[in-house]
Amino acid sequence: MDESLTVAREQSFRFKRRPMAIAAELRPDWKMGALLLILHLSSRGGRSSLRRLHILNWALRSSKNRAEFEQVREHQQPLFSFQFRFEPALGRAVNLAVGENYVEWVGGNRLQITPKGQRWVKDIIKDETVMQEEREFLARIGKDITEGIATEMITVKGY
Amino acid sequence: MLRVRHLFININTDQGVFGTRQDFFDGLNIIRAENYAGKSQVVLAIMYALGMEGMQGPSHAVPLAHALTEYLDYLVSGKKRNAKVIDSMVSLEIENGKHQFLTVQRAVAGDRNRRLMTVYEGRAITKKEGLSSARDYYVREGGAASSELGFHRLLRDFIGWDLPMAPRFNDVDCPLYLETIFPLLYVEQKLGWGRLPGRYPTWLGIRDVGRRTVEFILGLDAYATALERIAVQEEIKRLKREWASTRAQAEKSSSAVTGNVRGIPVEPVASWPPEIPPTLSVMQSAKWVTIADYLSGMRARYADLQAIEVPSTLNAEPQIRAEMVELERELAARERTVAAMYEKFEADSEEADSLQQRIEGINDDLRKYKDLRKVRRMGSHDQPEIVTGHCPTCHQELADSLLDTANKATPMTVDQNVSFYEEQIKLFTAVHANAIHNIETAEKDLRAQRGEVNRLRERIRDIRETLVSASSSPSIEAISERIRLHERIARVESQQQIFHEYIAELAQLASEWLEVQERLNALPKGALSDRDQQKLMTLQNSFHQQLTQYKMGSLDVAEVKISPGSYEPEVAGVNLSADVSASDLIRLHWAYLLGLLEVGTQKTGNHPGLLIFDEPQQQSVEETAFREMLRHAAGEKNCQIIITTSHDRAIGSFLKTIGVKHVAEFGDDRILQRLSS
Numbered sequence: 001m002d003e004s005l006t007v008a009r010e011q012s013f014r015f016k017r018r019p020m021a022i023a024a025e026l027r028p029d030w031k032m033g034a035l036l037l038i039l040h041l042s043s044r045g046g047r048s049s050l051r052r053l054h055i056l057n058w059a060l061r062s063s064k065n066r067a068e069f070e071q072v073r074e075h076q077q078p079l080f081s082f083q084f085r086f087e088p089a090l091g092r093a094v095n096l097a098v099g100e101n102y103v104e105w106v107g108g109n110r111l112q113i114t115p116k117g118q119r120w121v122k123d124i125i126k127d128e129t130v131m132q133e134e135r136e137f138l139a140r141i142g143k144d145i146t147e148g149i150a151t152e153m154i155t156v157k158g159y
Numbered sequence: 160m161l162r163v164r165h166l167f168i169n170i171n172t173d174q175g176v177f178g179t180r181q182d183f184f185d186g187l188n189i190i191r192a193e194n195y196a197g198k199s200q201v202v203l204a205i206m207y208a209l210g211m212e213g214m215q216g217p218s219h220a221v222p223l224a225h226a227l228t229e230y231l232d233y234l235v236s237g238k239k240r241n242a243k244v245i246d247s248m249v250s251l252e253i254e255n256g257k258h259q260f261l262t263v264q265r266a267v268a269g270d271r272n273r274r275l276m277t278v279y280e281g282r283a284i285t286k287k288e289g290l291s292s293a294r295d296y297y298v299r300e301g302g303a304a305s306s307e308l309g310f311h312r313l314l315r316d317f318i319g320w321d322l323p324m325a326p327r328f329n330d331v332d333c334p335l336y337l338e339t340i341f342p343l344l345y346v347e348q349k350l351g352w353g354r355l356p357g358r359y360p361t362w363l364g365i366r367d368v369g370r371r372t373v374e375f376i377l378g379l380d381a382y383a384t385a386l387e388r389i390a391v392q393e394e395i396k397r398l399k400r401e402w403a404s405t406r407a408q409a410e411k412s413s414s415a416v417t418g419n420v421r422g423i424p425v426e427p428v429a430s431w432p433p434e435i436p437p438t439l440s441v442m443q444s445a446k447w448v449t450i451a452d453y454l455s456g457m458r459a460r461y462a463d464l465q466a467i468e469v470p471s472t473l474n475a476e477p478q479i480r481a482e483m484v485e486l487e488r489e490l491a492a493r494e495r496t497v498a499a500m501y502e503k504f505e506a507d508s509e510e511a512d513s514l515q516q517r518i519e520g521i522n523d524d525l526r527k528y529k530d531l532r533k534v535r536r537m538g539s540h541d542q543p544e545i546v547t548g549h550c551p552t553c554h555q556e557l558a559d560s561l562l563d564t565a566n567k568a569t570p571m572t573v574d575q576n577v578s579f580y581e582e583q584i585k586l587f588t589a590v591h592a593n594a595i596h597n598i599e600t601a602e603k604d605l606r607a608q609r610g611e612v613n614r615l616r617e618r619i620r621d622i623r624e625t626l627v628s629a630s631s632s633p634s635i636e637a638i639s640e641r642i643r644l645h646e647r648i649a650r651v652e653s654q655q656q657i658f659h660e661y662i663a664e665l666a667q668l669a670s671e672w673l674e675v676q677e678r679l680n681a682l683p684k685g686a687l688s689d690r691d692q693q694k695l696m697t698l699q700n701s702f703h704q705q706l707t708q709y710k711m712g713s714l715d716v717a718e719v720k721i722s723p724g725s726y727e728p729e730v731a732g733v734n735l736s737a738d739v740s741a742s743d744l745i746r747l748h749w750a751y752l753l754g755l756l757e758v759g760t761q762k763t764g765n766h767p768g769l770l771i772f773d774e775p776q777q778q779s780v781e782e783t784a785f786r787e788m789l790r791h792a793a794g795e796k797n798c799q800i801i802i803t804t805s806h807d808r809a810i811g812s813f814l815k816t817i818g819v820k821h822v823a824e825f826g827d828d829r830i831l832q833r834l835s836s
Binding site: 017019020021022023024025026027028029030031033062063088089092093096099100101120123124127129130131132133 | 523524526527528530531533534535537550551552559560561562569570571572573575576579580
């Protein structure tokens with residue numbers, strides 16, 4: 001055996017856990033910010049169902065996703081051809097946002113932006129450089145994606 | 160240098176000829192008369208005679224009073240009479256540093272064109288010199304400062320000024336106009352005082368006009384330095400661009416012989432050739448050899464072939480059959496090499512692509528993180544509790560992450576994460592650059608290998624053709640080898656020639672690079688050279704000394720500094736025009752202009768040594784301060800200072816005590832008097 005690979009018995013090893021790099025998408029306030037932007041810019045009355053939020057969250061997530069989503073919309077292809085996923089992180093972000101009182105559940109199945117949430121999202125919008133790509137995307141698609149369409153997308157997919 | 164020697168104002172009226180004659184001397188000249196006597200008209204007439212009224216604005220109206228243009232009051236035995244002006248003109252004798260004289264004459268009222276100046280070489284008024292040399296020049300029109308017949312060009316040359324070019328707003332550069340310089344030489348009574356450092360004409364559109372003018376008057380290197388700095392930077396940019404393009408062309412041209420250029424530095428270098436000189440190499444039997452070796456190899460082979468006769472097919476056959484076997488084996492081996500290289504090349508390209516994607520991905524995430532920082536700052540008044548690391552519902556510790564909470568790894572902080580990403584980008588960019596370099600090298604190798612494969616194929620084809628031809632005919636392969644070799648030698652030679660030309664070009668660029676580096680090193684560190692700083696320090700010292708002498712009251716003298724940026728007086732945190740008492744503003748004005756005169760008349764300055772104060776005792780400046788100013792002005796060397804005043808006659812004895820010889824005392828008289836009837 002190679003000498004350099006052997007370890008004297010009395011030497012002890014200590015392992016230290018290093019902090020881990022994570023994507024900005026997985027930071028709670030990024031996700032909450034995105035959630036509030038969706039509710040504010042692309043939801044009627046600042047209110048949306050969770051499944052609709054999941055669709056828009058996935059569409060918003062990366063430039064690739066955004067491009068795919070817009071292509072589906074522009075070419076009038078059936079919306080179910082947009083392949084999306086339920087992102088667990090969104091569920092956690094929603095729970096945290098409810099806890100922080102940025103959003104609240106209304107009627108049992110709709111998420112509604114609160115006045116506190118409104119204040120925050122308006123601060124974000126005031127600075128044009130912040131979350132620019134995301135907000136431009138949401139402003140482009142506007143409030144056209146209705147609950148009906150969202151239901152249809154999920155139903156056809158068989159979820 | 161410029162001196163005013165004699166002024167003659169001549170007014171023809173319906174009541175006879177009126178006017179004045181004034182001599183001016185070196186040193187301090189005082190014109191004392193009562194109010195309304197026409198003192199200002201005397202100094203204004205000097206400026207008008209120099210065509211300098213443009214310093215007060217773009218107007219073409221005559222700046223002189225009605226006494227010279229419309230009607231003139233005069234007294235006959237205590238009674239006021241009125242004379243109508245028919246025509247009038249001013250004539251002025253001036254002298255320069257070489258003791259040359261010019262007499263200029265310009266119409267005020269009457270039919271004569273006011274834009275024309277008649278210029279005589281010599282003292283035409285007092286000595287009747289140069290009367291036959293009269294020549295007309297023009298002022299206040301385009302080209303007056305630059306054209307052969309422009310009076311300001313003549314005046315500029317007469318004074319001996321070499322005017323710098325000044326940048327303008329929205330226009331091409333222009334020479335610094337004389338109108339911008341004279342506000343530092345002449346202070347007009349009504350609007351001139353209290354606007355420190357001077358009332359520069361803005362209508363000429365010169366940028367930073369005050370700075371440019373003071374720089375010129377003091378002969379500072381600052382502007383030249385700034386221009387040089389820009390020029391050097393431009394030159395550096397140009398050389399870098401040309402270097403990169405020559406380098407790229409040299410490398411590209413080598414592809415004509417499927418060659419490879421090595422050793423040209425990416426950035427320009429000052430010493431040429433570099434320690435490892437650049438080479439052009441060509442592939443020979445799967446190895447890179449220098450083009451010189453390659454050529455001599457080919458030439459030797461060609462010479463060998465030339466020495467023997469072309470064999471007949473029959474004679475050549477045994478030898479070429481053997482060669483054929485050898486060639487085919489080599490061809491197969493080469494093709495395998497090429498295929499393997501191609502595979503590696505493809506893999507490398509793919510890796511480069513995926514690296515590129517990875518870099519883009521991290522960049523996008525980095526952008527999100529930078530936004531996230533701002534979002535966090537924004538939420539500060541309703542800050543989400545999660546940012547403090549606690550659950551908003553149960554207030555227990557919570558990681559700053561939306562990953563599955565079962566995963567116990569702690570995430571980096573946002574700042575850690577940002578710097579981690581920045582590191583990653585640096586790393587991946589380096590790896591990517593390396594991959595690109597590998598790809599480029601592989602491409603060259605591949606091209607060279609393919610070139611060799613083609614040549615092997617050609618040779619095999621030639622041999623095959625020979626083997627099937629009539630046995631008595633000359634061997635085709637032997638002939639075509641000669642032809643192909645000949646052609647290739649010619650091609651490689653011309654390529655070698657082209658390569659040498661590029662290298663010569665790089666050598667030229669390297670010597671220019673060395674030169675520009677030397678220019679860069681010669682520039683002062685800051686905006687001001689040592690000499691400039693010296694001058695500004697002298698100016699500031701004189702300025703301080705005078706302000707103490709004049710007893711400035713509203714500011715501590717030591718706090719007033721000459722700004723190294725604008726060269727104007729400044730006090731930290733104080734707007735001089737607004738926060739200083741009106742009389743102190745006058746003191747500052749005197750001290751500044753006299754200070755400029757002192758520093759600017761020294762060897763490397765451009766001050767003409769002429770300074771005209773029209774009624775400097777403004778804003779009820781104390782008598783003592785005014786007298787100290789006169790005392791200071793009387794002590795100035797190498798200059799001519801003209802001061803008008805309506806101070807009471809008693810000043811005469813004071814002037815005597817400080818040694819002022821040239822006092823024009825008009826008593827209660829008008830200055831413009833009847834010359835003849």
